[in-house]
Amino acid sequence: MPCISKKHGRRSLADLTQTEKQLSMKQLRYEMKSCTLCIDQGFDIIPRAIFSGTENARIMVIGQAPGVTEVEAGRPFNAGSGSRLFQWLAEVGINEEQFRTEQYMTSVTKCFPGKAPSGAGDRVPSKTEQMLCRPFLEREITLVDPMLILPVGRLAINLFFAAKEPLSSLIGQKVYKDNRWIVPLPHPSGASRWHQSEENRERIRQAIQQIVGILEYAMPEEDRK
Numbered sequence: 001m002p003c004i005s006k007k008h009g010r011r012s013l014a015d016l017t018q019t020e021k022q023l024s025m026k027q028l029r030y031e032m033k034s035c036t037l038c039i040d041q042g043f044d045i046i047p048r049a050i051f052s053g054t055e056n057a058r059i060m061v062i063g064q065a066p067g068v069t070e071v072e073a074g075r076p077f078n079a080g081s082g083s084r085l086f087q088w089l090a091e092v093g094i095n096e097e098q099f100r101t102e103q104y105m106t107s108v109t110k111c112f113p114g115k116a117p118s119g120a121g122d123r124v125p126s127k128t129e130q131m132l133c134r135p136f137l138e139r140e141i142t143l144v145d146p147m148l149i150l151p152v153g154r155l156a157i158n159l160f161f162a163a164k165e166p167l168s169s170l171i172g173q174k175v176y177k178d179n180r181w182i183v184p185l186p187h188p189s190g191a192s193r194w195h196q197s198e199e200n201r202e203r204i205r206q207a208i209q210q211i212v213g214i215l216e217y218a219m220p221e222e223d224r225k
């Protein structure tokens with residue numbers, strides 16, 4: 001198995017000092033927070049990029065896009081979705097508040113896309129919005145260089161897996177790609193029924209076990225809390 005711990009010589013942004021990395025992240029945060037690209041293209045979004053965490057994170061969570069409660073709270077995965085996600089992650093020994101501070105949470109598009117025209121849930125960001133925001137996500141991944149990415153929900157999962165693969169065959173799997181582990185998770189929204197069936201709950205338990213295995217190998221327990 002390849003060595004995946006930063007502490008044990010894993011690939012890093014070797015050309016950047018810690019100070020340069022902090023400055024690069026500061027610049028990226030500024031650009032994301034002041035971005036109006038989607039508004040400029042006529043999309044009716046709330047232009048306030050939502051993300052959290054540090055450039056030294058070893059785990060990155062990538063969701064679809066913030067919802068209205070995330071905008072109000074100014075943090076990703078707030079309210080019900082966040083509660084359920086952190087319930088799952090608590091089984092790995094992850095403490096929510098420490099995770100929010102020390103790891104990194106972001107999304108495919110960073111701004112609230114508004115409600116779906118049907119009124120059921122939030123609008124799924126269009127392919128154009130995803131494309132406009134993609135360079136930010138790529139910079140986040142490059143700069144943070146996490147050893148584990150948790151794409152949460154179909155849109156984020158599609159960044160790493162074929163769109164035609166059903167969630168039922170993806171959840172519970174892990175892949176090693178571009179020098180990091182990827183473990184997909186379903187969207188924890190209360191509006192989603194997928195995670196509510198017993199057979200899919202079992203798949204989520206398998207995904208959690210995949211995370212446990214990766215963290216036990218690469219990350220001491222005290223670093224997870």
Ligand code: SF4
Pocket residue numbers: 032035036037038039047048049109110111129132133136
């Ligand atoms: S979603 Fe991304 S690209 Fe669109 S305005 Fe927000 S930060 Fe900019």
